[in-house]
Amino acid sequence: MTVNQMKLLIGGVQLRDGVSTVxxxxxxxxxxxxxxxxxxxxxxxxTIYGAHQYDPLVVSARPLVSWGDRAIDVLAGLEYDSNPDAPQQPNRDTIRQHAGDLVDGGVLLYDSSGGPVETGALQARGVQVFAIPARDIALRELKKEVVKNLIMTGALFRLLEFDQDERWLRRFLEERFGRKGAAVVDLNLEAARRGRALVERILEDRRQSSVGYRIEAVRDAAPAxxxxxxxxxxxxxxxxxxxxxxGYPITPASGILEYMETxxxxxxxxxxxxxxxxxxxxxxxxxxxxxxxxxVGTSGPGLSLxxxxxxxxxxxxTPLVIVDAMRAGPSTGMPTKAEQGDLTLVTGGGHGEIPRIVLAPSTIDECYTLMRDAVRLSDRYQCPVFFLTDLNLSEGRMTVPESVFRPGRASIARHVAAEHDVRGERYLRYRLTDxxxxxxxxxxxxxxxxxxxSTEHDEFGFVTTDPAMRVAQMDKRMRKLHTYLREDAKAPQVYGEVGRGLTLVGWGGTKLALLDARERLRRDGIEAAVVHFTHLWPFPTHLAKPLLDTGGPVVVCEHNYFGQFADLIQAHCLVPTRRVLKYNGRTLYPSEVVRAVREVTHNGAVAVRLGGKDPVMVEVSIDA
Amino acid sequence: MPEAVQATKAIWDQNAAPRHRIQWCPGCGDYAVLNAVKAAVTSLELTPAELLLVAGIGCSGQIRNYLNGNAFYGTHGGALAYALGAKMANPELTVLVMAGDGDTLAIGIENFVHACRRDPDITLVLMNNGVYGLTKGQDSPSAGLGQPDWKPSEEHPPFIDPVEVALTCGATFIAQGFSGDPKHAAQLIVEGVRHRGFAVINDFSPCVTYNKVNTYDWFRAHVETVPASHDPSSKAAAWDLVRDFQRRGKLPTGIVYRAARAKGDGAKRLPTWPDELARADVEPLVKRLR
Known part of the structure; x- marks a missing residue:
């Protein structure tokens, strides 16, 4: 029996089947x-309607567990129609695309309203298949198609032996639909009960009471x-x-615009x-x-503009926080897939040179905590501060303890002058300061x-091309970077002990995969530390070099082609890097990192490209 | 000029580039615009601290440094959008956008159109000379005015009349002035600033170096005051006026259109200072996620 540790995948037809709702x-x-x-x-x-959509969910009793690999334990297909005449239609894509990832002994739940799906091969390797006609029941018995989602949810909960007394679901539905009246709540609860009963009957027929996976509520858990x-x-x-x-509507930053508007x-x-x-x-x-x-918030194409x-x-x-929720580029790229391809743009984009700061949260809770720094730094240093997320971080969801949020905190202390601050001397907007x-x-x-x-100016703000003043103003602006590095830059997060083996380096949303890979490597007897950056630019050489220049291999993992962050490390720390690169629009899997590390340590690879037709492509070079 | 007014007017010469540093050609229409703006802010009894001049790029944009008052200077075509944000953030500021025809009608037309729609309480003085002066005389989108022989092509399309664009897109105050009559232009700016909404003042400001067609003399021969009988509160009358002047080959000077602002005037300064921000408790936001 596996309790409170599993990966679910819920799939269906986009917009029609309520995948994100469930x-x-x-x-x-x-x-x-x-x-x-x-x-x-x-x-x-x-697109809006009709494509295959799926949401993998990792459930655990422990916090900050990674998303793992492709393998899934429980698969729920919400689409209902099997259309033999049009097999290219995405009406059985959940099973077609993901059933192969089910572990032996895993669970497949699907809506059989359109007829059964051939699952003999799956069952042969121990996959437990539950076909329930959810849509038929919703339409014929409950007279409301949309409650098929609750039938499937009820069935899923029964399979996982969760919420047998309906306590959690009832409370949730009452809060969500209470305004619409008790009848709506009851209808949805009834739908969930039907789903439960259908699974119950199948289990009884099979003289089974459990599928081997269980989710148990955790007592006295901190609110999250x-x-x-x-x-x-x-x-x-x-x-x-x-x-x-x-903002301007763009995936995956539109969510910020909508949230803020609300x-x-x-x-x-x-x-x-x-x-x-x-x-x-x-x-x-x-x-x-x-x-x-x-x-402002945007994604790559918008940022280019x-x-x-x-x-x-x-x-x-002029202070400004710029959120860049990165998606796969270049140009329109893959609008609904994540990438880390904008680092070069945010560290160097634009003509001429300016001071700027680049921060990147590595988890969803850090999206909250690090944003405070972004706002404060923009106000203090009067410059653009980039806040790099990616599609997975921005649109993805995670359980975050409520204690992370600290309601009641005051806003940042403002760094603006008041009348009395400038009294006595002539106020100069661009006064030269240390x-x-x-x-x-x-x-x-x-x-x-x-x-x-925006034209080069003297201390007062008048246009100038005077060479000495130009240099003085340029140097003044750039001195902010030194001040930042001295007073505000944060060292990368370190997991494990650097210098004892290889160092896995990451930034942004890859952290959980790197931590997972580190555990796996340790189990295999390979010592690895993870050094994960959240303050990326100006590059904190003084904080990074002591961690990276230890003699062991430095393996930088990122979602882009060139290894944009690895380039920064090499340029600033003068440390050679090995690169693990994935740019196929999918998340980095811990198993891929483990395999890539082997290629680096045993085969001398300088770059490992993941996720193409061949799972691993290795580049070996003598100059690394 | 009475002494008191002269004294207040002198305020506007402080914190400004000295007159001998002004980089406009002798005779440039922009000098008259500068005088008109100074006269307007003086008669409005504004202080330099509460004024924000947002300048476009071009000869016209230099005006920001030729008089006192806060100023912002960014990218080509962006002035109205910066001004929009500044006014939304602090409605207590008097926001005056000074931009040319290239800035407003070519690279910044998107902002002009949407500013008309949004109708923020800002005033645009469109310093219209028909050329890109600063880059030495290329055609702007208002080139072709007064040239009946102009043969439109893809390369040289007919000119845009900002008054028509503003009428179409929803600006609530539309006026036209001429640098040959800075007193009148000053009155228009005063009216524009007093208007609660987006005020567009198309101010013909001859380029004496590169525009050999639309000269002071040409304008003097073609401008004609909006008749006293015109009802500027009527959009239909405004269109009739525009068409009537076009038919006669004339340019109306005066207020073409002025509507009462449709939306309320309740905009408040956004929380800026620590005491205004302190009351923000995000607990309700966290609760909603449960």
């Missing part, structure tokens, strides 16, 4: 029941929420004091859906000029005026 319901209810759920491998299509990265970072931004948000006005803020990517960032800069903590304004933020010294940070009076305050200029 996945989020399961995630929320299990989170309430004290379990940890990780649902970051969201797979949906860049099932939250997406976009929600978490939005809450972090609101709490830190962001009161102006602008909740920011309640905190006195305003949200602008720009007529285009440029209007949104320009308006956000304007709001920042007027003194409000300001943020915003690049000109990044230079404006840098040279006018820290590089100049006093900033907000337009409207008394005490001076600001000539804020």
């Amino acid at each position: 996945a989020d319901l399961v995630g929320r209810i299990l989170t309430r029941a004290g379990l940890h759920v990780l649902g970051v491998e969201r797979n949906f299509a860049s 929420v099932y939250v997406s990265g976009n929600e978490a970072l939005s809450i972090g931004a609101i709490e830190a004091g962001v009161r102006f948000y602008a 909740y920011l006005p309640g905190y006195g803020g305003r949200v602008l859906q720009g007529a285009n990517e440029r209007e949104s960032i320009r308006a956000a800069l304007g709001a920042s000029v007027a003194g409000v903590l300001s943020m 915003k690049v000109e304004e990044i230079g404006v933020s840098g040279t006018t010294e 820290s590089g940070i100049s006093p900033r009076l907000i337009p409207g305050q008394r005490g001076g005026i600001s000539k804020i200029s």
Whole structure:
């Protein structure tokens, strides 16, 4: 019997079958029941209706367990039609695409309303198949097609022996549908009971009481929420004091725009859906000029359009937080697949040179905690601060203990000058200072005026091409980077002991896979430490080099072709790196990392490319 | 000019580039715009601290440094969008956008169109000279005015009339002025700033170096004051006026259209200072995720 440790996969036809509805319901209810759920491998299509969609969910009693590999324990197919005349239609894709990943002895639950599916081969290797006509029952007996989702949920819960007394589901439905009346709640509960009963009957026929997997509510678990990265970072931004948000619809950043539109006005803020990517960032800069903590969110294609304004933020010294929820590029790329291909763009994008800061949370809880730093640093250093998430972090969900959120905290302390700060000396917006940070009076305050200029300027803000002043202003702006490195840069997170073996290096959303890989390597007798960066730029050489320059192999794992972060490490630490690269739009699996490490340590690979037709492609070079 | 007014007007010469540093050609229409703006902000009794000048790129954008007051200067075509954000953030600021026809009608037309739709309480002084002066005289989207022989092609399309665009897209105050009459232009700016909504003032400001067609003399021969009988509150009348002047080959100067603002004026300054931000408790947001 496997208890409280399994990977589920829920699949179906996008929009029609309610895949995200069921996945989020399961995630929320299990989170309430004290379990940890990780649902970051969201797979949906860049169309609205009809494509195959699936949501893998890892359930565990422990926090921060990785998403594991492809292998799944329980598969639930919500689509109902088997259409032999049109096999290319995605109506049985859950089974077709994922049943092969079921472990021997795993469980397949599917809606057989359109007829049974041939599962002999699966059953031959011990997969337990449960075919229930959920849609038929919903239509014929309950007269409402949509409750088929609850029939499937009830069946799933029975298979997992969870919520036998309906306690969790009832409470959830009452909260969600209570407004619509008791009848709606009862109908949904009845649907779940039907699903339960169907599974019960099959089990009785098979003289079985269990499928070998069980989810048990954890007693006295600390309260937690099932939250997406976009929600978490939005809450972090609101709490830190962001009161102006602008965006333009783009996957996977639209969730931030929607969240902010719903909740920011309640905190006195305003949200602008720009007529285009440029209007949104320009308006956000304007709001920042007027003194409000300001943020934009976008993804790669939108960021490319915003690049000109990044230079404006840098040279006018106007604070701005820029969320880049990365998706697979280049150009339109794969809009609904994650990648880490924008690092070079955010560290260097744009003509000319500006100070900028790049942060990247590695988990959904860090989307909340690190956002506070992003807002604070933008305000303190008066420069663009990039906040790099990716599709999985942004749209994915994870159980986060409520204690991570610290309601009641004050906003960040503002770094703006008041009238009395500039009294006595002439206020100069671009005063040359040792820290590089100049006093900033907000337009409207008394005490001076600001000539804020993207053209090179003197201390007052007037246009200049005077060589000495140009150098002085450039150096002043760049001194902010030194101040940041000295006072605010955070060292990478270290798991294990560096110097005893190889070092796995990551940034952003790969962390859980790296930690999982590290455990697996240790079990195989390979000592590895994980060094994971959240402060990426300006590159914190003084903090990173001592961790990486230890003589052991440095294996940098990232989701892009070139190894953009590995390039930064090599350039700044003068340490050779080996690269594990995956850019096929799917998450990094721990088993792939383990295998790649073998290629590095045994075969001398300098780069391992994952996820193509061949699972591993190795590049060997003599100059590494 | 009474002494007191002159004294207040002198405020606007402080924190400004000295007159001999002004980099406009002798005779440039922009000098008159500068005088008009100074006269307008003086008669509005504004202080430099509460003014935010957002400038476009081009000769016109230099104006931001030729008078006192906060200023923001960003990218080509972006002025209206920066101004939108600034005004949304702090409605207490007087936001004046000074941009040319290239900036507003070519690279920034997207922002012009949507600013008309959004109708923020900002004033645009469109310093319209028909050319890209700063880059030495290329055609702008308003090139072709006064040239009946202009043969439209893909390369040289007919000119855009910002008054028509503004009327179509929803601006609630539309006026037209001319640098040959800065007193009148100043009145228009005053009216524009007082208007609660997006005020578009198309101010013809001749380029004496590169535009050999739309000269002061040409404008003097073609401008004609909007008749006193015109009802600017009527959009239909505004269109009739525009068409009537077009038919007669004339340019109306004065207020073409002025509508009462449709939406409320209740916009508040967004929370900015620590005491305003302190009341934000995100607990309800966390609760909703349960």
